[in-house]
Amino acid sequence: MRKVLGRTLFIVLLVVIGIFFALPMAWLVVAPFDANPTMAVKWPEWTLGNFQRLAENPYALGSIGNSLIIAIGTMLITVLLATIASYALSRVRIPGRDGLLYGMLLLSSIVTGTAAMVPTFQLMNAINLINTHTGVMLVLAGGLLPTVVFILKDFMDSVPKSYEESARLYGAKPYQILSHVVVPVARPGIAFVAIWTIVQVWGNFLVPFLLLRDPTTQPAAVMMYTFYTESGQADLRLISAFSLIFALPVILIYFFVNRKFGFRFYGGIKS
Template sequence: MKFARRIIFTTVLAVVGVFFALPLTWLILAPFDGHPTMAVKWPRWTLSNFRRLLDNPYAMGSIRNSLIIALGTMAVVVVLGTLASYALSRVRIPGRDGLLYGMLLLSSIVTGTAAMVPTFQLMNAIGLINTHTGVILVLAGGLLPTVVFILKDFMDSVPKSYEESARLCGAGPGRILADVVIPVARPGIAFVAIWAVVQVWGNFLVPYLLLRDPGSQPAAVVMYTFYTESGQADLRLISVFALVFAVPVLLIYFFVNRRFGFRFYGGIKS
């Protein structure tokens, strides 16, 4: 009986593994196939798809736009999230925990789709339609509650004795934050930084809503336009662009994993 359960368990794991491996296999093989289809098959090796990608007037520029939006959003949420989480960790205010959970709950309920119309009207009123700044601010606003919630736990884990020692040496609040708190909480900051990039990198709705100029649209939006003259999805262009689109996030992951190893410490405290 135990042997039979082990066989069933191994079979289920194998099926699940194949289920997740098939899309990745297609992502790797299809860009090098002269005639890719939705099926996973051995390709007819060619590099013509990459030349076709370079000939597209918006493809490579959209990767640059995605980097601008992702890194800009990451910078905003890391700076503001670090300052807000440190303040909430050290200053005792009535209803602090309720405020944190309320922000987290509202950010989960009021999604981008639900706030689409007021977001567009607000950005139009302040003149940020068709600008990367407007997209960055909207995306950062949606991510900040979660970032503050996560970083506050890391700030709580920094011993206050470190700050007291620095204060005795004459350090001010800004110096303490920069030289004492941030180095200790650096793994948590690295985590929210890469998490913010991943969340923004594939975002479609907000850039599609706010950016009208094809030359300023990110890759997730430009990919939506890859169709042939007959109206069919251009799999040759989509497959190679999907591979190029995935490379920056993979590089960021391996860099952060090599630098920090994702061995983050901290836990949710009541």
């Protein structure tokens, strides 16, 4: 009886947790097509008018494009620099290497975007990168780099050094070894950090809100903040429709990567 009761309680707990996570997803799917959406999940009064109202907003759909530019640009900067840095830390023996990695990771967790808000704004203002996507990309990439380097180093460590030695015998230069030998073997790890970076940047609100003042340059996470009525109440028609469109790119990326890699990142090959 005790085993049966324990299993029953465990199943009930899983069901409750599943419902807890499923309700927001159900609202995200149903509310955009409801003529009068509320915070409750209910059978909708089917309409496409919410999307029509969203299309009439001069900045809404353009903000999705801004989010793509910022997310992809930050991902490219982060992955490129992290790949080079993690490979160097993996192959070059320097005193205090592991302490440096853990220190970078610890400081990136302690000094959050909120804590560094004022100096970040002053720095971007001093180099004339306020109200530019480049400034946002650099700030976001700087915050993500320590974690990405820490993750990628494990993948670089798992690449057999015999591969590189064979390439050197054939006259390959260092950048050729990195691009043609190391990167293909560590590709699952690079794909993982690339998608992780996009997900982290996609919903980031603070940095774009701080650095971007022109509505035509603001990403979707900031644009959603403006969907309020004159009395200060949230316009659920616009928010629900925009939330669905905002979530679609990340969902599509997930299915694409899951089909290609299956998220089975084992960390390379052992020599």
